[in-house]
Amino acid sequence: MQGDQLSCSHTSAHAVRRLPRFDVTLMEHYLDDLRPLKEEVYELFKQHPELLVKEEEGLSKEEHRELVRRCLHVILDAGYSPLSFLTKDQAKYFYLSELLALVDLSLTIKLGVQYSLWGGSVVNLGTERHRRAYFDDIDRFRLPGCFAMTELKHGSNVAGLQTEAVLDVHKDEWVVHTPDDGAIKWWIGNAAEDGRAATVFARLKVPAPDGSGALDDHGVHAFVVPLRDSSGNTLPGVEIHDCGYKVGLNGIDNGAIQFTHVRIPRENLLDRFATVDRSGRYSSPITSAARRFAATLGELTGGRVGLTAASVGVLKGALTIAVRYSAQRQQFGPPDGPEVAVLDYPSQQAKLMPMLATCYALMFAKNRLVQKYCEMKRTKDEALVADVHSLSAGLKAYTTTYVNTAIGVCRESCGGHGYASVNRLGALRSDHDIFQTFEGDNTVLLQQVAALLLKEYRDSFRGSPLMATWSYLKIWAQDSLPANPLVTHETDPSHLRDPSFLVRALRYRTARLLHTLAARLRKHSRRLGDFGAWNKCLMHVLALSRAHVECVMLEEALGAAERCVDPDCRRSLKALADLFALDRIHSDIIFRNDDYIAPEKAKAIQRLIEALCSELRGVAVPLVDSFAIPDHILRAPIGLSTTAVDPYGSYLEAAGFDG
Amino acid sequence: MQGDQLSCSHTSAHAVRRLPRFDVTLMEHYLDDLRPLKEEVYELFKQHPELLVKEEEGLSKEEHRELVRRCLHVILDAGYSPLSFLTKDQAKYFYLSELLALVDLSLTIKLGVQYSLWGGSVVNLGTERHRRAYFDDIDRFRLPGCFAMTELKHGSNVAGLQTEAVLDVHKDEWVVHTPDDGAIKWWIGNAAEDGRAATVFARLKVPAPDGSGALDDHGVHAFVVPLRDSSGNTLPGVEIHDCGYKVGLNGIDNGAIQFTHVRIPRENLLDRFATVDRSGRYSSPITSAARRFAATLGELTGGRVGLTAASVGVLKGALTIAVRYSAQRQQFGPPDGPEVAVLDYPSQQAKLMPMLATCYALMFAKNRLVQKYCEMKRTKDEALVADVHSLSAGLKAYTTTYVNTAIGVCRESCGGHGYASVNRLGALRSDHDIFQTFEGDNTVLLQQVAALLLKEYRDSFRGSPLMATWSYLKIWAQDSLPANPLVTHETDPSHLRDPSFLVRALRYRTARLLHTLAARLRKHSRRLGDFGAWNKCLMHVLALSRAHVECVMLEEALGAAERCVDPDCRRSLKALADLFALDRIHSDIIFRNDDYIAPEKAKAIQRLIEALCSELRGVAVPLVDSFAIPDHILRAPIGLSTTAVDPYGSYLEAAGFDG
Structure with a gap:
């Protein structure tokens, strides 16, 4: 030159x-020692140029979300199992994250929401029972889901989340509830359109063992909460709004979720680190509440x-x-x-x-x-x-x-x-x-x-x-x-x-x-x-x-x-x-x-x-x-x-x- | 707190x-000693909330451009004369730039394109004749115009621009021409939709005085070139494409302009710093070509x-x-x-x-x-x-x-x-x-x-x-x-x-x-x-x-x-x-x-x-x-x-x- x-x-x-x-x-x-995977995946998109965002076309968020969904299906239809990567061959999962970033960063994040966050929380915070019930449906995107942690007023300080899950011992159910506007789950990926269920982080409350009727607050735990029926309608007590346009990543349908006394079975607690029995007794293999919480976040x-x-x-x-x-x-x-x-x-x-x-x-x-x-x-x-x-x-x-x-x-x-x-x-x-x-x-x-x-x-x-x-x-x-x-x-x-x-x-x-x-x-x-x-x-x-x-x-x-x-x-x-x-x-x-x-x-x-x-x-x-x-x-x-x-x-x- | x-x-x-x-x-x-102007201008937009971009709505570039045009008319209809500010009360013009930035930055730039660049080049590089011909129409946005300097391959190095304006002495006209693709005028604001005319920066070429038929290249000068007729159709020899979506400022209709032997009257040279007479003789009050060019850019x-x-x-x-x-x-x-x-x-x-x-x-x-x-x-x-x-x-x-x-x-x-x-x-x-x-x-x-x-x-x-x-x-x-x-x-x-x-x-x-x-x-x-x-x-x-x-x-x-x-x-x-x-x-x-x-x-x-x-x-x-x-x-x-x-x-x- x-x-x-x-x-x-x-x-x-x-x-x-x-x-x-x-x-x-x-x-x-x-x-790069995983090159064959890169070549395979990129070849898929060579066959589907219509799915790649053309930045020059000014997509609406709805159009962009639809493209991302179709991209995801191209990957699934080619036989990849992202949730298996995540549980058994993590290097490939992370490699996929990197590869797809240049296809469409919304696609990387869609993958992250569905598999790393929603799938990962079910697999890593739940037990074998949860894995059996959900693994395949999550993997195939038949059960799109959310990771409902962040609230309007609570982000970094996860221990300060305010959403509650109170055990109703008589009915053997949790009652998930948003106590005030500040506790509305906010920015939740997959919530605005696709999500059928969510891992909801909420304060676990059970009746105090002393029979006083008071509630013991055991801090933030994770629960699986259904959001929509098979036709896509929100379930009773669940109010969801679209978070609207964002600076970027408009291929992700972020939403805000408000729960009004939503009932879910006791088994929906993801109970790898703590469990609650039929009588409402809370127990955990990790005695320190702080360490238990750290173990949860560590996953x-x-x-x-x-x-x-x-x-x-x-x-x-x-x-x-x-x-x-x-x-x-x-x-x-x-x-x-x-x-x-x-x-x-x-x-x-x-x-x-x-x-x-x-x-x-x-x-x-x-x-x-x-x-x-x-x-x-x-x-x-x-x-x-x-x-x-x-x-x-x-x-x-x-x-x-x-x-x-x-x-x-x-x-x-x-x-x-x-x-x-x-x-x-x-x-x-x-x-x-x-x-x-x-x-x-x-x-x-x-x-x-x-x-x-x-x-x-x-x-x-x-x-x-x-x-x-x-x-x-x-x-x-x-x-x-x-x-x-x-x-x-x-x-x-x-x-x-x-x-x-x-x-x-x-x-x-x-x-x-x-x-x-x-x-x-x-x-x-x-x-x-x-x-x-x-x-x-x-x-x-x-x-x-x-x-x-x-x-x-x-x-x-x-x-x-x-x-x-x-x-x-x-x-x-x-x-x-x-x-x-x-x-x-x-x-x-x-x-x-x-x-x-x-x-x-x-x-x-x-x-x-x-x-x-x-x-x-x-x-x-x-x-x-x-x-x-x-x-x-x-x-x-x-x-x-x-x-x-x-x-x-x-x-x-x-x-x-x-x- | x-x-x-x-x-x-x-x-x-x-x-x-x-x-x-x-x-x-x-x-x-x-x-802030110009506060009354701020209050007046902001009050206008209080009356027209529908003109303010709602970022949450995902506007198309065409919709955004239309909003910006309407905002501009609100300002003009209220009796402001931006071109008079620019020529007589510059502090107010700059203040307007600052104020409107938070209304919509595209509006500030629309103003800049129409008044500071298009209007400013006519007023400052032209002479009284140009001012008389164009001032009011520019000021009232009846004659939207462009500042056609940048080319596809030439930006910072203005002296290296390649567009030509060759004098045809017989017809007393300039022939404005894009010699190759690299010289296509690019990123020109107001070009894609609104522009009816442009100040075009082009190499001024006149027949050499020795009668050899060779052309003398006097370097880059500014010319007024009509682009569209009153119905908005491009004139013969003018090809314009929309530059498409940009990272931002999508309320501005940037376009790319290619000229194919476009003829304009000799008087369309903006001739404050240099002029060409009926016989094709080039003259300038500034003898040094470098200083003449500097004077042009200095404006x-x-x-x-x-x-x-x-x-x-x-x-x-x-x-x-x-x-x-x-x-x-x-x-x-x-x-x-x-x-x-x-x-x-x-x-x-x-x-x-x-x-x-x-x-x-x-x-x-x-x-x-x-x-x-x-x-x-x-x-x-x-x-x-x-x-x-x-x-x-x-x-x-x-x-x-x-x-x-x-x-x-x-x-x-x-x-x-x-x-x-x-x-x-x-x-x-x-x-x-x-x-x-x-x-x-x-x-x-x-x-x-x-x-x-x-x-x-x-x-x-x-x-x-x-x-x-x-x-x-x-x-x-x-x-x-x-x-x-x-x-x-x-x-x-x-x-x-x-x-x-x-x-x-x-x-x-x-x-x-x-x-x-x-x-x-x-x-x-x-x-x-x-x-x-x-x-x-x-x-x-x-x-x-x-x-x-x-x-x-x-x-x-x-x-x-x-x-x-x-x-x-x-x-x-x-x-x-x-x-x-x-x-x-x-x-x-x-x-x-x-x-x-x-x-x-x-x-x-x-x-x-x-x-x-x-x-x-x-x-x-x-x-x-x-x-x-x-x-x-x-x-x-x-x-x-x-x-x-x-x-x-x-x-x-x-x-x-x-x-």
């Missing part, structure tokens, strides 16, 4: 060379893994569009010279290359999470539960916040043409936006990560064995010593790209934030109590969790580079991992404030970042080609694999000009 | 006190002022929604205590308070820009032209990039309810998104700002008088001396909030970036040439421009605080300005790398930022109430002025429940 000369020829001072072109097929195979971790996978899928698509477009779009140039590709401008590289590096790191970290999740499900190893909880919460929060911003930058990188609906960046952003909020608000999830890190940190002082994976305490002991002035001032690129420097720097930051957070919480809690102290340190808490996630990402990215046997692919993977780490080190003032890096080292890092951006620009197109998103799935005319050959051909046709 | 205690009681260590409640009416009046500055005003208007609306919602939405709380308003959490404050501070600073900087623009138009003072060009480019770029991110943060701050279309944050973001790109891509505009700063800097060495306003050279001479170690280490809040520290710090940064940029460009241009050197330093260039804009913002924000006579209002304004400056100082590593502030000072600044966020939280609601956006204009149920009283009432009604 003509601009290469501009961007690559002046970086010799930083020992950055041009990256070798690698074999895209080799890279694609290295990145929902899978949803976050699926969202992380889908979010990474969206980022891959957005980057494919932005990088391909930027590589062929030309604008300005030297006096009397031809125009230059916009990707040759350092400003465009600074936008897109760190994003490409982050995308790869997220992809590898997500793979690790999926692997751990499957291992946890297979081995039922208790020790893995906290690890998976922490990683799924942290990675879901980090990924979805990052991708939300990234899609916007991709749109802007594509200039005016990025604003055409047909090029999909707007819809991807609008559809993805809510990923930051649902299945755990990101700010809340990050706090859970920090809480787990702190617990482990404190346990270590009480003599518990440290979890091998994240022994920040050891790192702190090693690296919190007065920094070695030689290292602090070392600016040679070979040092700056040395994995041991990069990993140690990110670990140092996490260890340091953890250590000081523990001390600050101790200090403040004396005066403010635990809740006050936590809030006092909240920004510190969030910084710790993000730092931790970036540690995981870097280690996975470096590990993936190291394990890659093809030397050309490996060099690109290593450059991406280095850019990711250096970008984070450079942008966090903590390293300077602690004098972990001297000013001249900070400046050397800045120069190296610019050089790496320029170096990666040379392989940016193959790096997105390696995501191997077929044109009929990507659809955006400015981002197709043929764009380099005929940049505007399909775009002109889309607008109505002769091609 | 119950959470006040949490957020305000533990900050004594940093000498931050609770801010006094101020009188909202006093603040409103201080902020378009007003568009950027209008966009800046509208963008600030959008930010006010988004913040009003997010702050009011966050002040009443409760979630979690201390053990056995009531839930706490989410705005009491430092994480929520960290999202919203710096944004509120930035919004105020942008508002004051925008006022200054409007004032300078009007002065330039009134006095025709040449010295003001470069100043206004620089400030309008810089502020448009800074504001629209900032607001784009900010709306997303507001959406996320409102959790799931922020995702309901009815609450408008999605549409505001989607509509506003393209502000970053049109009327000058932000990355390109920032480069113009830097180029002007550099020019002034270099001129100063050649003995030209410095423009008084931005004499960074003097600052550099004063503050680039080895920093006074006492000041570098000073951490007392009274020092950190001293305007002289804040202003000097931001000026130091700009001066330092300017000085080092000039040196680097000198060095690199020897080997790389000017174009190569500029690109080599591009990230430095962009940092300089942003630093400059932030200087302007801070000086205006501090000035506005100082001039405010009411002491309670003044204290809030001062706290906002301080937070804005400290936030920027803290987040830019340059201050640490230059040892302009010592590590302990950086940490003291971080603590002070958290304390100011907590302090401002106490007046956050009055600070958005002071924007005085009436409920019937804001419309978002979760953000109404009544939200504090009945948080979810109108929201429940919107979903279909009994109120």
